Amino acid sequence: MKKEYFNPEIPSVEFLMHRVKKRLPGFAYDYLVGGCFSEVNLERNISDIRQVQLKPWYLRDFAGASQQTRLFGKVYESPFGVAPVGLQGLMWPRSCEYLARAARDHEVPFVLSTVGTASIETIAEITEGEFWFQLYHPAENELRDKLLERAWSAGCRTLVILADTPTFAYRPKEIRNGLSIPPRMTLRNIIQMCLHPSWSFAQLSAGAPEFKTMKPYIPEGLNMKHLGQFMNKTFSGRLTEDKIAAIRDRWKGNLVIKGIVNPEDAEVAVKLGLDGMIVSNHGGRQLDRGQSTVEPLKALAPEFKGRLKIMMDSGIRSGEDIAAALACGADFTFLGRTPMYGVCAMGEYGGHHVFEMLKRQLQQVMEQLACEKVEDFPKHLV
Template identity: 65%
Template sequence: PYILSTVGTASIEKIAEITEGNAWFQLYHPVEDSLRNDLLKRTAEAGIEVLVILADVPSFGYRSKEIRNGLAIPPRMTWRNMVQIASRPNWALSTLMHGQPNFETLKPYIPEGMNLKHLGLFMNKTFNGRLNEERVKALRDQWKGKLVIKGIATEEDAAKAIELGLDGIIVSNHGGRQLDMGESSINPLKRIANLYGDKTTIMMDSGIRTGPDIANTLASGAQFSFLGRSFMYGVGALGKKGGRHTIAILKKQLLQVMQQVCCEKVEDLSKHLV
């Protein structure tokens, strides 16, 4: 499946159409219930059956690398950025022709004509609500499809998710972008899978880049693993065909690992974990 973020640059409806039933929607919990309700209504009407509750961004982390690179709303232009743009004429021309990326899913709720500075303030005001047990219960009651929570990092939170009737959990630390000194997701994955692997669907993201990473994740107890950056590398280098090329590389690498340990099925990888 492809998980579309609330703050993605394509709309719920567009992603549902092009993925042909393979999209999940990741909800950044808004402050206003009316906005949440409308997002859920659009998600259901688009035919998306799995809702992912984002739980690993209780507040925006201090991302020194992004500050240094000028990645902000509005973007901060530096000499380094301008040199990079000048050295990538194809990208620069394409951006000029098609316009800068926007939060397409949120476009109906953003006041028309809002500049980038005020857009940043709007986003902070709209999504500064803290997720809590009552809000998760409300989502469970409201959403009729499968409900997954992303950002589980402890055995206690995994137990609570199961207690609240969620259909699956994604062990994640948001790629280390929120708290880079925090524990790697692979470690709590092993503990959580050992305790609750037979009680819920356990998945993982964060730090997975290669086929061997996928093998390690599956061997450690995940039933599924998610990657993001690897596909961005592929698409950034090769455009539309980059995604398929990335899948081919990952599949080849995973098969090589399985062959090295004489494993015929991915379900048996856990038997080879050292």
């Protein structure tokens, strides 16, 4: 029986963020919450999804609400999962492992990033092979094939390829903070760490965060400057039809593309035989003058529903937001920052708290609307 870790003192993302800001050094907090350039799209993601309105039915028979959702042949307990996040261990040590364990316990999908701070094999052990893997496309096909083979051998059957990072983003806060792993020891950063002892002692106990999946391929003895240069040369961010087709030929499981926001790219995904797409703008961290994710979702869902699974991330922070995305046509949703707020605020059990919070929020919305099944949400869109 799953133990409940819900903390009524922090029942919303706003309360979580307040606690996180107190616990994290400024450079780690900035990385977690920040976007690119002036963070216009970061704010637009949040504000636009909050404009979505839902219609309740009060005088109809209502047999109760079920959040269970079938996706790629599996039944998940709720229509949300953990989006891939890089450098989790910088924000809170072992957060990648904590979230994978919580996702497994709550029967929702966990997506591991290539640049996460836990290895494919570790996450496979924690989740008993029930995880997704998000691939940053390597510059060399040999490395691509090694990563795909490791993911498949570990039990992963859903691969996510990333389309929305063709270039490194311009993030002023990260530039100012000298973000690296481990964080650069400037006087400013040292003072921040001293003022946040719980974070510092947790990091000391866990050890410096590393790119664990990539560790076998990184030459030993690199300093941070040379490690950055190595990673820059190792990955080729821009996808092409040829690159996707080559992965489709090799990957026999479900293949999902993340970062689709226009019908032209969605048509390519269908043509190449992909199984799903995630409407995403990388959490507002890549293109500040782009649309919020809920707006392209509204346009893409009517045209591509049924041709492949349509999912969404970026801007989703609560059960209400999950409901809004589903009402706008998403088959499933993912959250990146909100689960991270949980572990940064509460440590090991923060993921459990967040998933329980999201389930309670979504259940209340479904019962208020008289929405019995997740797939009925579009009927309630105003």
